Amino acid sequence: RVNRTDFMNALEEVHPAFGVSEEELQQVIQNGIIHFDTVVDEILRSGQLLVEQVKSSTRTPLVSVLLHGPPGAGKTALGASIAQASQFPFIKLISPDSMVGFSESQKVAAITKVFADSYKSPLSVVVVDNIERLIDWTPMGARFSNAVLQTLLVLLGKRPPKGRRLLIIATSSTRSILSDIGLSDTFDSEMRVPPIANLTALEYVLREVELFPSSDERREAIHMLKEAGFAGSDDLSSRLSIGIKKLLSMIEMARQEPDNVGQRLTGALIGLGM
Ligand code: ATP
Ligand code: MG
Structure with missing residues (x-):
């Protein structure tokens, strides 16, 4: 018989692999969310609906959304808020900030590992933050890491194993570049995060x-x-x-x-x- 203590112990053991990176999430929402416009609530609400969809629809085990908008519009904070509010057992942020100094293959490995870990949890959210920086996009000469791009293309389209469900929230300030390199087509939906304009x-x-x-x-x-x-x-x-x-x-x-x-x-x- 499995009692509550066993169950709690199992949860503890599972934590490092599953894990919600509370601190990491908290850090990017440091200044909270100010509801300065109805669009802020609309984005959070749409995010909540996507979370519900992943949770309840058996037909869509994979749902992905792109949050795009000008630099500093609040994309990362909103993405992290939606992720945090899901209360899914696995929530991870893939951020270029945590990959400073990584080689191309180390980046590929780190990104692949987060997704592989997510497949072990029944419900997961992966935030793929700042895609253009993840792929090392340089406007000069329009160069980027093809290895990282190919990895993202595969993972963004890959259905999690049977019984597992995954929500992917990506952010970018360069939406037009994502469509140029064929990345924006892989998202199920998009939301624009606007700047303050009034x-x-x-x-x-x-x-x-x-x-x-x-x-x-x-x-x-x-x-x-x-x-x-x-x-x-x-x-x-x-x-x-x-x-x-x-x-x-x-x-x-x-x-x-x-x-x-x-x-x-x-x-x-x-x-x-x-
Ligand atoms: P970058 O283009 O540099 O990646 P960003 O668009 O991801 O920037 P954030 O890093 O999310 O922007 O910064 C938004 C900051 O503003 C965060 O510190 C967040 O806590 C705060 N903030 C306050 N109100 C809001 C809001 N309505 N939406 C988003 N962020 C908000
Ligand atoms: Mg950001």
Whole structure:
């Protein structure tokens, strides 16, 4: 007879192989998710539906999605959030950051191992982060690692063994390159992660991170941006377009000096738009 203790022990033993890399996931969502636009909730909701699909549909043991958008738009954090929310027993992030200094064959081996490990778990999520960097894409001369690309092409299309189910979430800032090299066709679906492009969203973020001590000061900053020509999203002349990642780091820089926070932040944003 198997009792609860045996079961718990088995779980413990299985952990290193299955494992959810909590810390790794937590690290990329460090600054949380700010719901500055309905599109953020839509992406998370669509992700949740894909998770449900993998969990419940026997017809689709493999589901893959590409999150694409400009640099710093929040692709990695959203992908990791969807993965984390799945609560699947196996969740792994394949990131170029963890492969610095790897040779081509070491990369191929590391990527292959994550997928092989995922096939041992009934339900898995693998986040393939920043595909263009994984394949060492260099715009100059349009070169990349063909070995890594071929590995990804195979693994993205490979059905997990019987009884196993896998969700693949990939991210990229260079969607057009992925289609040029035949990678984007392998995804079941795509979601675009847009930058912050209107003042309503910007103000939401400013409020959320409590950059300004009062709402008056915040409104004044927004007013300054309006004056500078950063109109709303429906204005085609709007020059506002900034990834949440960059905005958050600008905010943290502005915070270092409490005087004239508004002036300095708007100055930085205006400088960006020029
Ligand atoms: P890169 O193009 O450099 O890979 P990225 O698009 O993957 O960048 P992230 O690395 O995910 O961007 O950075 C987004 C940062 O903003 C994270 O620190 C995350 O916690 C924070 N963040 C706050 N709100 C959001 C949101 N709505 N969506 C995504 N990230 C958010
Ligand atoms: Mg990223």
